[in-house]
Amino acid sequence: MIFVTTGTALPFDRMVKIVDAWAHQRGRNDVFAQIGMGAWEPKHLPFANLLQPSEFVERIRTATVVISHAGIGTILSALHYEKPILIIPKLASLGEHRNEHQTATAQRMMELGNVNVAFDDDELRHRLDHLDELQSIGRIGPFASETLLDGLRSFIHGS
Amino acid sequence: MAIQRKKILAIASGGGHWVQLLRLRPAFDGCDVVYATVRRGYELDVQGSEFRLIRDANQWSKLALIRSAFGIFLLIMTERPDLVISTGAAPGCFGVLFGKWFGARVIWLDSIANAEELSLSGKLAGKFADLWLTQWQPLAQSGGPKWIGSVL
Numbered sequence: 367m368i369f370v371t372t373g374t375a376l377p378f379d380r381m382v383k384i385v386d387a388w389a390h391q392r393g394r395n396d397v398f399a400q401i402g403m404g405a406w407e408p409k410h411l412p413f414a415n416l417l418q419p420s421e422f423v424e425r426i427r428t429a430t431v432v433i434s435h436a437g438i439g440t441i442l443s444a445l446h447y448e449k450p451i452l453i454i455p456k457l458a459s460l461g462e463h464r465n466e467h468q469t470a471t472a473q474r475m476m477e478l479g480n481v482n483v484a485f486d487d488d489e490l491r492h493r494l495d496h497l498d499e500l501q502s503i504g505r506i507g508p509f510a511s512e513t514l515l516d517g518l519r520s521f522i523h524g525s
Numbered sequence: 526m527a528i529q530r531k532k533i534l535a536i537a538s539g540g541g542h543w544v545q546l547l548r549l550r551p552a553f554d555g556c557d558v559v560y561a562t563v564r565r566g567y568e569l570d571v572q573g574s575e576f577r578l579i580r581d582a583n584q585w586s587k588l589a590l591i592r593s594a595f596g597i598f599l600l601i602m603t604e605r606p607d608l609v610i611s612t613g614a615a616p617g618c619f620g621v622l623f624g625k626w627f628g629a630r631v632i633w634l635d636s637i638a639n640a641e642e643l644s645l646s647g648k649l650a651g652k653f654a655d656l657w658l659t660q661w662q663p664l665a666q667s668g669g670p671k672w673i674g675s676v677l
Contacts, residue, residue: 374540419566438541438638442548442676467638474640474661480677506677510548514658514674518552521632521656522531522608
């Protein structure tokens with residue numbers, strides 16, 4: 367299954383509409399969306415507003431591809447389960463977020479080689495048509511970098 | 526002689542903030558940890574540790590902020606942690622602020638989502654954090670947050 371998620375705090379109807387139209391045009395019946403606070407409901411996709419955290423992890427774990435806003439929770443979960451991930455930044459210029467940090471996050475994480483990014487609608491449509499070619503780019507362990515953990519430990523156990 | 530175990534309050538809002546907090550768990554070994562976050566379903570992630578539910582809030586709802594802050598104030602007054610650590614966002618900011626008031630040492634790890642500028646809560650929390658961290662090296666500066674690694 368292709369798992370689509372908008373994040374739970376703010377809607378992302380623009381992304382859901384494009385994926386919904388694509389799934390319809392291409393006859394894909396292997397797509398499921400968590401639409402969060404979205405006011406617009408998909409016409410051609412099964413969806414849920416808000417999954418329980420355990421269901422969310424299960425959807426990621428069993429997905430073939432994850433399509434998501436540039437939310438860190440989803441990105442980290444997808445990397446952990448070694449899933450190919452395509453992210454679409456929410457844009458403050460379209461009222462989708464409070465500032466443009468999702469574009470910056472997407473850009474930086476793409477440079478680190480962690481994620482695939484579609485920065486605009488055309489790129490998203492193009493990427494969807496080549497979705498099955500997306501590869502998992504890497505796997506991350508369950509915990510933070512050792513340098514960070516060591517720094518925290520020495521602070522915690524210091525005076 | 527029994528060694529006094531440190532009590533840590535690890536507090537964050539949901540989604541990426543919570544996922545990042547969980548990735549710090551090995552640093553808490555040897556301590557008693559109370560986890561506080563905004564959805565009951567996250568309790569499954571920290572089975573075996575204490576779990577407390579708090580209210581979420583953001584800068585756009587003053588009422589939600591007040592309710593969230595009040596609950597977190599009571600939480601810290603009750604738990605009296607030795608140390609408070611947060612990855613954000615607004616509830617975490619309240620956690621480190623009130624933690625400091627009650628004499629805890631406090632750590633703020635700004636979310637990896639903030640690659641170009643610290644979060645608003647990160648800027649505020651940094652004013653009273655004993656350890657103030659960013660996950661992006663270019664954002665580290667003297668008198669500002671330090672960089673020692675990331676959750677990746």
